[in-house]
Amino acid sequence: MQGTYNLIIVGAGMAGLCAAAEAAAQGAAVLVLEKEADFGGSSLLSGRYMAFAGTDLQQKEGIDDQSQFLIEDMLAVGEGKNEAALVEAYGDHQLETYEWLLSKGVQFHKVQAVSGHSVPRGHTITPKQAITALYEAAAASGTVTFKTAATVKRLRKDEAERVSQVVFEYGGKLETATAENGVLLTSGGFSKSEELLENFAPQLVGAIRIGGKGNVGDGIKLASEQGAWLRDFPYLKGTYGFHPTADGPRKSQALVFYKGAIIINKFAERFVNESISYKLIGTEALVQPEKITYQIWDQTIMNEGVSGDALYDFEKLLSLGLIEKADSLETLAAIIQVPAETLKTTVDQYNDDIQNGGDSKFGRTTLTHHFGTPTPIENAPFYAMRTTVAMLATYAGVSVDKSARVLNAFNEPIAGLYAAGEIAGGFHGAGYMTGSSLGKAAIFGRIAVQAALEKQVVL
Numbered sequence: 249m250q251g252t253y254n255l256i257i258v259g260a261g262m263a264g265l266c267a268a269a270e271a272a273a274q275g276a277a278v279l280v281l282e283k284e285a286d287f288g289g290s291s292l293l294s295g296r297y298m299a300f301a302g303t304d305l306q307q308k309e310g311i312d313d314q315s316q317f318l319i320e321d322m323l324a325v326g327e328g329k330n331e332a333a334l335v336e337a338y339g340d341h342q343l344e345t346y347e348w349l350l351s352k353g354v355q356f357h358k359v360q361a362v363s364g365h366s367v368p369r370g371h372t373i374t375p376k377q378a379i380t381a382l383y384e385a386a387a388a389s390g391t392v393t394f395k396t397a398a399t400v401k402r403l404r405k406d407e408a409e410r411v412s413q414v415v416f417e418y419g420g421k422l423e424t425a426t427a428e429n430g431v432l433l434t435s436g437g438f439s440k441s442e443e444l445l446e447n448f449a450p451q452l453v454g455a456i457r458i459g460g461k462g463n464v465g466d467g468i469k470l471a472s473e474q475g476a477w478l479r480d481f482p483y484l485k486g487t488y489g490f491h492p493t494a495d496g497p498r499k500s501q502a503l504v505f506y507k508g509a510i511i512i513n514k515f516a517e518r519f520v521n522e523s524i525s526y527k528l529i530g531t532e533a534l535v536q537p538e539k540i541t542y543q544i545w546d547q548t549i550m551n552e553g554v555s556g557d558a559l560y561d562f563e564k565l566l567s568l569g570l571i572e573k574a575d576s577l578e579t580l581a582a583i584i585q586v587p588a589e590t591l592k593t594t595v596d597q598y599n600d601d602i603q604n605g606g607d608s609k610f611g612r613t614t615l616t617h618h619f620g621t622p623t624p625i626e627n628a629p630f631y632a633m634r635t636t637v638a639m640l641a642t643y644a645g646v647s648v649d650k651s652a653r654v655l656n657a658f659n660e661p662i663a664g665l666y667a668a669g670e671i672a673g674g675f676h677g678a679g680y681m682t683g684s685s686l687g688k689a690a691i692f693g694r695i696a697v698q699a700a701l702e703k704q705v706v707l
């Protein structure tokens with residue numbers, strides 16, 4: 249069966265649905281193919297922070313911010329290994345995209361301090377609400393055809409060497425569709441692919457795998473066949489902060505360390521400055537003996553939990569039985585089976601240090617990056633959470649330019665092929681800054697459509 253469209257979008261998470269809504273607003277004929285029965289991919293599971301600067305929400309909180317500061321922070325977190333043109337494109341389009349998302353019915357609730365940013369910039373969404381609003385915005389136009397349980401298998405070039413055909417499996421049969429303006433890959437990353445993770449990130453063996461069920465790197469393979477170059481694979485990292493039973497949809501993440509908890513290994517020794525990026529903590533945690541680590545804190549820190557928050561709802565995790573509680577450090581040590589004497593020494597030394605102006609072991613002076621002051625762990629009861637690293641998102645992928653055109657090894661665009669969202673590499677460089685993945689999915693999903701539809705739209 250054949251169909252002809254202006255644009256074919258492969259995958260319906262944040263990037264694909266923003267692209268579909270953008271294309272719909274331009275009146276383009278679009279086919280959206282989603283492998284799973286439902287839309288949303290990893291976007292639906294996300295911690296819900298989107299990084300924007302200079303927004304009304306920040307202004308209401310008296311936060312002075314602008315694109316340039318965001319760009320500088322991203323380049324710093326990425327250790328300058330990120331493609332500056334991509335980061336600048338994010339900066340140029342971020343505020344307009346935030347306002348565009350609002351105009352499509354996406355709700356932003358509040359702004360929070362999150363990892364890697366010099367000012368509070370984590371704009372929270374409810375993923376389900378955002379995904380539904382974007383789908384409805386795209387569907388309302390009547391020019392977008394959505395097919396779920398439709399898996400793209402291969403891409404084909406036409407006689408002019410332009411990627412223009414998509415072969416997909418639908419209803420047990422192979423079908424082909426043609427795109428006049430381009431094929432946009434928004435198929436996410438490969439956090440659920442053992443094959444690709446084993447190949448590209450052997451250092452992450454032992455990290456649990458969380459992400460959209462369909463996120464096994466199909467798009468990267470599809471683009472590679474067409475000659476795409478790959479970026480940022482040496483920098484793949486996991487995220488620290490999950491209980492080992494985490495599976496994605498179930499609440500199991502707590503970043504108590506950003507509220508003041510210390511992190512210890514099975515010998516009850518600290519091994520890291522708890523205020524650095526949870527990605528970098530993850531790297532350290534995976535080289536601890538037997539990969540066993542715990543967050544340890546007291547009631548003062550427990551009181552800093554935020555009910556209903558994806559990362560800070562400590563009471564919720566306690567009620568789920570994922571957090572241990574004890575009246576003394578000795579009892580806590582017995583419960584989690586670490587040496588009680590060492591735990592006491594570790595906590596005493598930490599308390600002394602932070603009350604005397606500095607952490608002599610790892611230099612901790614704040615809670616999260618530039619924010620907050622550590623408090624001593626001394627106010628019973630005490631708490632512990634066995635914590636591990638999860639591979640949530642693969643911030644590496646196909647090489648793209650600032651118009652989201654997929655590039656080959658010689659930095660030349662592959663005609664007709666675009667990529668946006670987690671599938672794209674080169675943007676984060678050596679480190680991911682919280683909120684920038686959902687942010688880049690929205691921003692570059694729209695940019696890709698604008699670039700692809702620059703040609704006259706023919707309906």
Ligand SMILES: Cc1cc2nc3c(=O)[nH]c(=O)nc-3n(C[C@H](O)[C@H](O)[C@H](O)COP(=O)(O)OP(=O)(O)OC[C@H]3O[C@@H](n4cnc5c(N)ncnc54)[C@H](O)[C@@H]3O)c2cc1C
Nearest residue numbers: 259261263283289290291295297400436462669670685686
């Ligand atoms: C637990 C968790 C918390 C996170 N928290 C944050 C956060 O707070 N802030 C942030 O910025 N990022 C966060 N991330 C990362 C972020 O959610 C993702 O990077 C982002 O949502 C990716 O969006 P996307 O549209 O590119 O891909 P996805 O949302 O994953 O969508 C890709 C879609 O493509 C489909 N697909 C795949 N292959 C095919 C194929 N062959 N044919 C058709 N369809 C296909 C998939 O089924 C999927 O639905 C988090 C991720 C996880 C898992």
